[in-house]
Amino acid sequence: MLFTDTHIQGLSGDMLPDKNGPSAMGGGGQGGLAEHPSVSLFREYLRLKTVHPEPDYGAALRFLERMAKELELPMKKVEVCPGRVVAIITWTGTNTALQSVLLNSHMDVVPVFQESWKYDAFAAVKDAEGNIYGRGTQDMKSVAIQYIEAVRKLKAEGKRFARTIHLMFVPDEEVGGHKGMEMFVKHPEFQALNIGFALDEGLANPGESFTVFYGERCPWWITVRCPGSPGHGSRFVENTAAEKLRKIINSFLDFREQEKHRLNTSECLTLGDVTTVNMTMVKGGVAYNVIPEKMDATFDIRIPPTVNLQEFEAQIQRWCKEAGEGITYEFAQKHTNQDLTSTEDSNPWWKIFSATCKAMNMNLQKEIFPAASDSRFIRAVGLPAIGFSPMNHTPILLHDHNEFLNEQVFLRGIQVYQELLPALASLPAQSSEV
Ligand code: MET
Numbered sequence: 322m323l324f325t326d327t328h329i330q331g332l333s334g335d336m337l338p339d340k341n342g343p344s345a346m347g348g349g350g351q352g353g354l355a356e357h358p359s360v361s362l363f364r365e366y367l368r369l370k371t372v373h374p375e376p377d378y379g380a381a382l383r384f385l386e387r388m389a390k391e392l393e394l395p396m397k398k399v400e401v402c403p404g405r406v407v408a409i410i411t412w413t414g415t416n417t418a419l420q421s422v423l424l425n426s427h428m429d430v431v432p433v434f435q436e437s438w439k440y441d442a443f444a445a446v447k448d449a450e451g452n453i454y455g456r457g458t459q460d461m462k463s464v465a466i467q468y469i470e471a472v473r474k475l476k477a478e479g480k481r482f483a484r485t486i487h488l489m490f491v492p493d494e495e496v497g498g499h500k501g502m503e504m505f506v507k508h509p510e511f512q513a514l515n516i517g518f519a520l521d522e523g524l525a526n527p528g529e530s531f532t533v534f535y536g537e538r539c540p541w542w543i544t545v546r547c548p549g550s551p552g553h554g555s556r557f558v559e560n561t562a563a564e565k566l567r568k569i570i571n572s573f574l575d576f577r578e579q580e581k582h583r584l585n586t587s588e589c590l591t592l593g594d595v596t597t598v599n600m601t602m603v604k605g606g607v608a609y610n611v612i613p614e615k616m617d618a619t620f621d622i623r624i625p626p627t628v629n630l631q632e633f634e635a636q637i638q639r640w641c642k643e644a645g646e647g648i649t650y651e652f653a654q655k656h657t658n659q660d661l662t663s664t665e666d667s668n669p670w671w672k673i674f675s676a677t678c679k680a681m682n683m684n685l686q687k688e689i690f691p692a693a694s695d696s697r698f699i700r701a702v703g704l705p706a707i708g709f710s711p712m713n714h715t716p717i718l719l720h721d722h723n724e725f726l727n728e729q730v731f732l733r734g735i736q737v738y739q740e741l742l743p744a745l746a747s748l749p750a751q752s753s754e755v
Pocket residue numbers: 494495496497498540654692693694
């Protein structure tokens with residue numbers, strides 16, 4: 322469906338919460354048309370520097386407090402560890418005995434290489450086509466604002482649903498979630514939310530379809546350490562670290578080549594169905610003419626749910642053994658839960674989610690999420706979760722230079738949640754709940 326100017330204006334008119342609401346934050350717009358207040362709000366959130374390595378979570382939390390106030394909903398803050406706060410805005414349902422719907426988003430974003438960007442990555446510049454540039458436009462500040470704006474609209478219409486809806490904003494997803502969702506799912510406050518189903522981030526789709534994710538690859542971040550004999554750089558020293566490192570790199574990257582070939586020669590495979598391996602750091606050495614006593618290589622490996630993880634680790638052990646004496650490895654990230662969320666009609670949450678999308682003429686492509694999101698921690702505690710960011714006709718640019726999202730695609734996403742939330746939050750009581 323396409324927006325017309327009238328339609329956008331119509332939406333904006335009744336979405337103005339008050340004079341001090343997001344409309345006051347305005348920011349131009351094209352061709353003399355006032356910018357939609359939801360777009361202005363999105364751009365404001367993009368300008369908050371929640372970027373690693375030192376995200377300004379304070380700014381994000383102040384922003385969210387303001388949102389909760391505007392929505393007239395309570396916001397709870399749970400400090401999972403020092404300086405790491407999870408914020409939850411709750412719209413309580415009429416039947417609190419029922420399980421709730423979780424709308425999750427992370428507040429943090431990854432760093433940028435500013436020299437390679439067309440615009441300041443934290444200025445949220447909008448070009449003449451309505452493309453909004455900024456770190457987090459796709460990953461995933463858009464989704465956070467879409468949740469908020471959909472709830473704002475539904476509340477303004479006087480709606481109320483049986484099930485409670487929680488809007489959750491978590492820190493540190495981009496650095497592994499250890500001080501964020503991984504900790505929070507074990508917290509009593511998480512249990513207390515009584516969640517039945519979760520939505521979290523997905524990926525853009527360049528075509529007309531929308532991609533939805535029912536599982537994820539397991540991220541393994543591994544550093545392999547190769548010890549060796551030191552000596553003068555002019556000699557043929559035996560047992561050097563570099564010789565071992567070369568074999569390690571060859572084993573890992575040969576496997577990378579095989580998997581790449583498998584993906585490229587099979588029509589039915591997507592990135593989420595094969596194992597990727599990338600060497601992301603190499604360390605070692607002190608001087609030109611000193612053979613070092615150790616060298617390290619770090620790999621980012623993503624393993625699909627179909628792979629046997631014990632066998633995969635045994636393969637890594639063989640590679641290390643074959644490369645020489647004394648090689649060790651350690652993990653900075655080793656997720657092992659391979660649970661999937663059912664996309665059969667026997668899963669009532671999936672059934673209502675997919676039927677609601679279908680009713681909006683949205684075509685869904687089901688895939689395994691090739692990267693990792695906080696959904697993996699939600700699934701690991703036994704809850705169903707779907708990764709979904711309503712962005713079609715959009716190139717996949719997360720973590721990339723010039724990440725952008727078009728304002729019309731963004732606004733359409735709010736309408737998508739305006740349909741999805743009532744459907745999910747009105748799902749009748751299930752036999753497991755009574
Ligand atoms: C492995 S932790 C997740 C960080 C980020 N979302 C990624 O996929 O790289």
